[in-house]
Amino acid sequence: MSLHIRAEKGEIAATVLLPGDPLRAKWIAENFLTETRLYNDVRGMYGFTGMYKGRQISVQGTGMGIPSISIYAHELINDYGARQLIRIGSAGSYQLHIKIRDIVLAMSASTNSNINRIHFNQDSFAPTADPELFLKAVKTAESKGIAVKSGNILTSDIFYDNDPNYYKKWAEYGILGVEMETAALYSIAAKYGVKALAILTVTDHLITGEHITTEERQVSLEEMVTLALGI
């Protein structure tokens, strides 16, 4: 086992789906995979491996925020040999044309976090999706008739902002929406030479104030999961 994952080597697939919410991982394992087995429940951060259309797939909860996903991504890659990491997360929209339940492919992830400034000695690294994985996701979405929007997103260290207008400066530069992990996932994947992509479902709208319920957040992200599994 690694420090935070209780699995034997070989128990985790090369492709791992990464929802922030461990209960979303459980829901995916129960509803999309066959021959499923739980390999991790350390800290309640469930991880499962199963089969999807003849292919072995794992799904691992990552928790919320950069420090948490960084720990799981690091261990999945370095201790378990994961090669393809696909985040399936929720996000808040920063644009009127990005609506509740829309699916967003994060081509790149801007951030207000200091992680990369620390790693790069104050220089600025641009975290980007793996281009092959991104193109595969676009083609898979087309073939399944799933509409997607693609672009730059913000990975924020802050969920509850003091300034209600904070989003506006990012929106002005075309940022589609906000979540809390992708910049770290793309940076870690780049460092270790593995592929990563974040697929996000819009659950909140920063302009209109709309949002979906907590129950829906856990389980009703079916199109996004179908897309991620189809890549």
Ligand SMILES: O=P(O)(O)O[C@H]1O[C@H](CO)[C@@H](O)[C@H]1O
């Ligand atoms: O739904 P998940 O994957 O957790 O993603 C989003 O939801 C959490 C905030 O509610 C943050 O982790 C954010 O990135």
Ligand SMILES: O=c1cc[nH]c(=O)[nH]1
């Ligand atoms: O980070 C997040 C995730 C979902 N919705 C938001 O507004 N922010």
